[in-house]
Amino acid sequence: MxxxxxxxxxxxxxxxxxxxxxxxxxxxxxxxxxxxxxxxxxxxxxxxxxxxxxxxxxxxxxxxxxxxxxxxxxxxxxxxxxxxxxxxxxxxxxYPQPAIIKLIQDKRTQKQFYKENQIPTSEFYLVDDIEEVKKHSDFLPAVNKLGKEGYDGRGVQIIHDIADIDKAFNKPGILEKLIDFEEEIAVIVARNKQGQLFSYPPVSCAFHPTANLVEYLFAPANISEAISERAVAIALNVIEKLDMVGLLAVEMFVTKNGEVLVNEIAPRPHNSGHHTIEANYTSQFEQHLRSVLDMPLGDTSLRMPSAMVNLLGQDGYEGEAVIEGLDEVLGMKGVYVHLYGKKNTKPFRKMGHVTILEENMEALKKKAIKIKDILKIKA
Incomplete structure (x- = not known):
C-alpha cells in the first residue's frame, strides 16, 4: 500500500x-x-x-x-x-510510546528495567534521600543520580568516600557503583512499526571535566571489533525489549576488563549522533523521521571517520552571543559548522556543534582540538 x-x-x-x-x-x-x-x-x-x-x-x-x-x-x-x-x-x-517515555523519565525505573531484562549495567541501589545514601557507605565510591530532573550533566554527583556524603541529593535517586572505565561510548539504534532495526556504528565520547557534557565525539569508536559488535547487540536488544518505535541513544561504559555496561538511554535524537548529518549516509534526524512515519529505515554506514566538537557557551560569559574564530574555522577543509539559533549564551549552554571529516584519525583528533581552541562563544 x-x-x-x-x-x-x-x-x-x-x-x-x-x-x-x-x-x-x-x-x-x-x-x-x-x-x-x-x-x-x-x-x-x-x-x-x-x-x-x-x-x-x-x-x-x-x-x-x-x-x-x-x-x-x-x-x-x-x-x-x-x-x-x-x-x-x-x-x-x-512515538516513542508514552509508557516508554515515562519509564525513561526516571533513572530509577530505567535501572530496574535493565536488571529485569538482564541488560548489563553497573551495580546500584535505589535511594530515597541522603540518609539512605549514608546507609550504603560501604558501597563507595559511587555515583548519586537524581531519579528525575537531571539533564545535560545536571543531577549527577560523584561520592568518592564518606567525606563526600553531604554532597548526595536529598531526593529519590540511585546510587551506582563508580565504574573504572576505559572508554565511554554511545550507540544509536532505530526501529519502525514493522520491526525493522538499524544501528549506527559506536562512537567514543569525551566529556568536559566539570560540566559533565560531551566535549568531543569520535567515530568510529576507539574499541575493538568484538566490543563494537557486543555494544551494538546490547543496544538493539534494549530497543527490542522496550518494543519501542523511534530512535534510541544508548550510552555505555567499556570497562578495563572489556565489559560493556549500559549507563543511560534517551528515546530521541541525541548529542552523540550529531556527526551523522555529514558522516553517515542517513543522519540520526532523518532516521528518527523515517522511524516515526514508518518509512523504510536508511543506511547507517559511516562515510568517513569523523569528529564532533560541541560549541558550549564560555565560562564567565552571559548575554547576547558573540562567535569568535568562525571565519578561520570555515576556511578549513572537511569542517561543517552548525549553529542552533540561540540568541543568548551562558556558561556551558549548547550553542552549536562542528563536525569534522578526515580519513586519518590522528589528524582528525588534532583538528578537533584546534577548532575547540579557535571557536569560542562569548558575550
Missing part, C-alpha cells in the same frame, strides 16, 4: 536544537512539522510549519497541541505522558 507521508501532520514536543535539525531533515520529504515549546525564542520557532507556545509538562497544553496532529514525537523526555496516553486512546499515533 502506498503511504502518503506528506499528508501526515507531525507534531514535536520540544523546540530546541534537536527539533531544529529534525525539521531540516523533514523539509527534504515535504513533511510539515508542528512544534510545541515554552520558549517564545526557541530554535525551532522560525522554521517550523506551525509554532505553538506552551508548557511541555502541562496536560492541557500537550493534549490540545496533539489533538491537531496525526503523529506526535518528542525531542526531549520531560513531557506530560498522561496527555500523550489520552491522545493514543483517542486514536493518535505517539
Amino acid at each position: 502506498q503511504k502518503n507521508y506528506q499528508k501526515k501532520k507531525l507534531g514535536v514536543l520540544g523546540g530546541g536544537q534537536l527539533g531544529r535539525m529534525f525539521i531540516q531533515s523533514a523539509i527534504n520529504y515535504n513533511v510539515d512539522v508542528h512544534i510545541l515549546d515554552p520558549d517564545p525564542n526557541a530554535p525551532c520557532r522560525t522554521i517550523a510549519q506551525q509554532f505553538v507556545q506552551g508548557q511541555l509538562l502541562d496536560f492541557d497544553d500537550v493534549y490540545n497541541f496533539g489533538k491537531d496532529c496525526d503523529i506526535i514525537t518528542i525531542e526531549i523526555e520531560s513531557v506530560n505522558t498522561d496527555a500523550l496516553e489520552r491522545l493514543v486512546a483517542e486514536g493518535k499515533e505517539v
Whole structure:
C-alpha cells in the first residue's frame, strides 16, 4: 500500500536544537512539522510549519497541541505522558510510546528495567534521600543520580568516600557503583512499526571535566571489533525489549576488563549522533523521521571517520552571543559548522556543534582540538 507521508501532520514536543535539525531533515520529504515549546525564542520557532507556545509538562497544553496532529514525537523526555496516553486512546499515533517515555523519565525505573531484562549495567541501589545514601557507605565510591530532573550533566554527583556524603541529593535517586572505565561510548539504534532495526556504528565520547557534557565525539569508536559488535547487540536488544518505535541513544561504559555496561538511554535524537548529518549516509534526524512515519529505515554506514566538537557557551560569559574564530574555522577543509539559533549564551549552554571529516584519525583528533581552541562563544 502506498503511504502518503506528506499528508501526515507531525507534531514535536520540544523546540530546541534537536527539533531544529529534525525539521531540516523533514523539509527534504515535504513533511510539515508542528512544534510545541515554552520558549517564545526557541530554535525551532522560525522554521517550523506551525509554532505553538506552551508548557511541555502541562496536560492541557500537550493534549490540545496533539489533538491537531496525526503523529506526535518528542525531542526531549520531560513531557506530560498522561496527555500523550489520552491522545493514543483517542486514536493518535505517539512515538516513542508514552509508557516508554515515562519509564525513561526516571533513572530509577530505567535501572530496574535493565536488571529485569538482564541488560548489563553497573551495580546500584535505589535511594530515597541522603540518609539512605549514608546507609550504603560501604558501597563507595559511587555515583548519586537524581531519579528525575537531571539533564545535560545536571543531577549527577560523584561520592568518592564518606567525606563526600553531604554532597548526595536529598531526593529519590540511585546510587551506582563508580565504574573504572576505559572508554565511554554511545550507540544509536532505530526501529519502525514493522520491526525493522538499524544501528549506527559506536562512537567514543569525551566529556568536559566539570560540566559533565560531551566535549568531543569520535567515530568510529576507539574499541575493538568484538566490543563494537557486543555494544551494538546490547543496544538493539534494549530497543527490542522496550518494543519501542523511534530512535534510541544508548550510552555505555567499556570497562578495563572489556565489559560493556549500559549507563543511560534517551528515546530521541541525541548529542552523540550529531556527526551523522555529514558522516553517515542517513543522519540520526532523518532516521528518527523515517522511524516515526514508518518509512523504510536508511543506511547507517559511516562515510568517513569523523569528529564532533560541541560549541558550549564560555565560562564567565552571559548575554547576547558573540562567535569568535568562525571565519578561520570555515576556511578549513572537511569542517561543517552548525549553529542552533540561540540568541543568548551562558556558561556551558549548547550553542552549536562542528563536525569534522578526515580519513586519518590522528589528524582528525588534532583538528578537533584546534577548532575547540579557535571557536569560542562569548558575550
